[in-house]
Amino acid sequence: MKKTRIAIATICLLCTVGATVLTSEASTTFAGAIVGIDQSQRTITFQTRDGHTWTLPVADSNILKQEQIAKGDWVRIEVDLSERVTKITKIREGQLFEPTRSLDEVRP
Numbered sequence: 001m002k003k004t005r006i007a008i009a010t011i012c013l014l015c016t017v018g019a020t021v022l023t024s025e026a027s028t029t030f031a032g033a034i035v036g037i038d039q040s041q042r043t044i045t046f047q048t049r050d051g052h053t054w055t056l057p058v059a060d061s062n063i064l065k066q067e068q069i070a071k072g073d074w075v076r077i078e079v080d081l082s083e084r085v086t087k088i089t090k091i092r093e094g095q096l097f098e099p100t101r102s103l104d105e106v107r108p
Contacts, residue, residue: 027080027086027087032047032074032077034069034075035053036055037070042064044069046077056085057083060086063087067090075091
């Protein structure tokens with residue numbers, strides 16, 4: 001009986017750890033243009049090619065400095081499950097038009 005409880009507890013623990021790892025690595029990528037940057041609030045305003053605009057918090061303020069982005073730059077952003085920008089990559093406008101998803105499609 002004791003071995004069964006230990007086995008069940010171990011399985012539950014492994015499932016919990018596995019779910020946490022999968023959730024923490026999840027992100028969605030979007031492409032579009034920077035409409036505005038608020039350094040003090042650590043947010044960017046982003047517009048997709050189909051005209052949807054969002055203001056999203058940046059997970060780490062260094063992200064804004066690393067890529068040296070500015071209003072009007074074409075970028076690809078990665079957004080985590082908490083709707084925070086985790087990565088920004090400058091792109092040329094010609095690279096922009098590959099399939100992207102809207103935040104509305106990702107939100108539950």
